[in-house]
Amino acid sequence: MTDHLLGEEARVLRPDGWWRSAVVYQIYPRSFQDSDGDGIGDIPGITSRLDYLAELGVDVIWLSPVYRSPQCDNGYDISDYRDVDPLFGTLADLETLIAAAHERGIRLVMDLVVNHTSDEHPWFIESRDPASPKRDWYFWRPARPGAEPGAAGSEPNDRPAAFAPSAWTYDPVSGEYYLGIFSPGQPDLNWENPEVRQAVYAMMRWWVDRGVDGFRMDVINLISKPIGFTTDALDPSGVEPTYEGGSGPRLDEFLAEMNREVRLDDLNLLTVGEMPGSTVETAIRATDPGRHELNMVFTFEHVMLDRVPGGQRWDLVDLPLPVLKNNLAHWQLGLADVGWNSLYFDNHDQARAVSRFGDDSPEHRVASAKTLATVLHLHKGTPYVYQGEELGMTNAPFTTIEQYRDISALNVYAAATAGGVPTERVMHFLETRSRDHARTPMQWDATDAAGFTTATPWIEVNPNYPTINAAAASEDADSVFAHFQKLIALRHDNAVVREGRFELLLPEHDRLWAFTRTLDDERLLVLANCSSRPADLPLEDLPDHVDAELLLGTHLNGRPDSLAPWESRILRLDQS
Structure with missing residues (x-):
């Protein structure tokens, strides 16, 4: 294939700033549509539902990871960036999906997970050899001075991981520890090494050659680590030092280099960076068109407002409406003149918006789902619709820990209960905030398993599917689905929106x-x-x-x- 042929051809179909008027639909492939009867959604299943998305009126599909992966974090641990995991199909299936979406005027954005790889990625496997040229592609560090390697408390420092007690994992083959700020199965790439960056850019260009229209970049602000992050001990007070503005000192440099090397702006590709902990100032720098970094970022402040500041993950507080709306207004005003907002309530990492911010009772579910959508879509920025949000899908009524599948939910439950937190309190947190609520199967119709699969689904279907499903909504002129159609059309037709x-x-x-x-x-x-x-x-x-x-x-x-x-x-x- 000629370099950038599809990318150059597709550029004609991607005018400057096209993403400012677009509405993006996020698909979590595992839970969208199963085509082969194994209980897990797949790429051919997505292709079979493209007409539904065209009817809804969305402009872009954001596809959560389908790369080859051991699935320790549902695909956010990638072992091969240039292949599709057999769980979801083949590379040919993905190319068919891209072409079929383009035929319907729908663009496709890939999830880009390059803060870390899987511990089964060939790069990491090679780096385990201390003499390997790829040793410096990851963060390898010896045990702390005077400690026995591998012994409890001998980690280079005390930094915790998101899904594990420590960010450091001992590797007996190497005799050293490697950094994985999410889990041991997700070792962090060392972006300070220019060879790492060039390998990532080459991979991105490879996907652009296959016609993808952009990238959603997972925790992209974490690619630049703060000075001393991999060596310094925690503050004696026990307070974990944070990323200033959610990032390390070289983030803007890395993003500008990526933009230039992959020709992100030249090819008018959509780029959105997930940036936990970012501030308005960070977002302005990253999305200022004159700096040529990203189009927009995902901010986290508004989805963290129901957490106790500085508390444990299971410590929740009520969220008064003034707090929520003023936070979104803060970002609207902050990026009013420079930069661009992304707009979302729902995604694969958040509980269902109608259950969290609305009223999911039978009396008010439809109206509150519509009203939340109205408010969000009428802010300035690019709206993101997460699968099922357009139906008003709700949190699942899970009552036991055995019903949950998410690594984060299971680890939180284990750590909290082992520490003496009452089970009822932890379960309340999971019932309210677990990521699994967003990952229950898409509710297509009132048949068995909601039309998602002919087998037993990998996670339980929400039992309200006979009432809440796409088939019923598509036929109801007053449904949540119909309201989303009108909101999307309103954005397309009105410059003021x-x-x-x-x-x-x-x-x-x-x-x-x-x-x-x-x-x-x-x-x-x-x-x-x-x-x-x-x-x-x-x-x-x-x-x-x-x-x-x-x-x-x-x-x-x-x-x-x-x-x-x-x-x-x-x-x-x-x-x-």
Whole structure:
């Protein structure tokens, strides 16, 4: 294949800034559609459902990892970046999916996981030899001075891993420890080594040659480690030093180099970086078009607001509406002039939005799912829809730890209960926040296993699938699905939705989420009652909207001075 042939051809179909008007749909392949009856979703299954996505109206598919992997973290541990895991199909299946999506005007973005590899990746296997040229491709360190290698407490320092007690794993073959800030099966790549970076860029170009339209970059801000991170001990106070702005000192340098070497901007590829711990200032630098790094980043502040600051993972607090809406407004204003926002409530790492931020009771589920979508899609930025969000899918009613599959959930449960935390408290956390809620199978219809598989699914289907499913929603003009269609069309058809200036109204109101979007002489007013009680509108604090044109609303109560529970309206104001 001629270098960049498909990339150059596809560039014609990707005009400058196309992602600013796009809506992205995230697919978690394991749970989307099974085509071969093994209980696990796969790539041919995704291809078979492309017409559904075209009907919804989305512009881009973001495909969570399908690379060859031992699956210790559901594919985020990659053993071969240039092949598809047999669990999901073949490379030919993926190329068919890309072509079929393009035929429908849908672009495809790959998940890029390059902070770490699998411990079964050939690069890592070779690096275990201290004499290997690839030794420095990973972080290998001796035991701390005076300690017996491999003995408890002999790790280079006390840094914990996300899914394990220590970020350091002893390798008897090497006689040293390697760094894995997520788990022992996910050793971190050493981005300080230019050979590592060039190998990653070559792999990315290889995928661009196959027609992919961009990359979602997993924990990309962690590729630059803070000075002393791999050697220094923790602060004597026991407080773990953090990444300033969620990153180390060379992040911007690495991202700019990646952009240049892979021609990300030249080919108009969509790039979004997942950046846990990032600040507005970090995001501005990373998404400033003049710096040629990324198009947008995924921020984490709004999905961490129900956690006790500095507390354990299972320590949850109530999330008042003013806290949530003011946080999103902070990012809207911060990136108003430079940079770009990504907009999401749901993804593969978050519990279901309608259960977490809304009201998933039978009485209010549909309305609250619609209203949450209205609020999110009318902010400025690129919206992301996670599979099933457009149906108002809910958290699963799991009651035992045996029903969970996620490595994070199982480790949290084991660590917390071993430390004496009451089981009921840990289970409440999992019932509220576990990533498994987002990973239950897509609910296609009311047949067995929700139409996801003819076998036993790898994780239980939510038992509400006979009521909440795509087949029913597609036939209902008042469904959550239909509302998402209208929101997506509204963004495509109205420049003010894409580019208008954002202004938050009633910032301290505990039930109403209100804001305006303004572009030139056009102004929209968004009103949403984010509660399960009626709410009067403080008309004296809102723009006059009695005679405004209603662009889109949920179950309207017909009264201009109040909103029904979980009612939302998008109004075009008279600017004369």
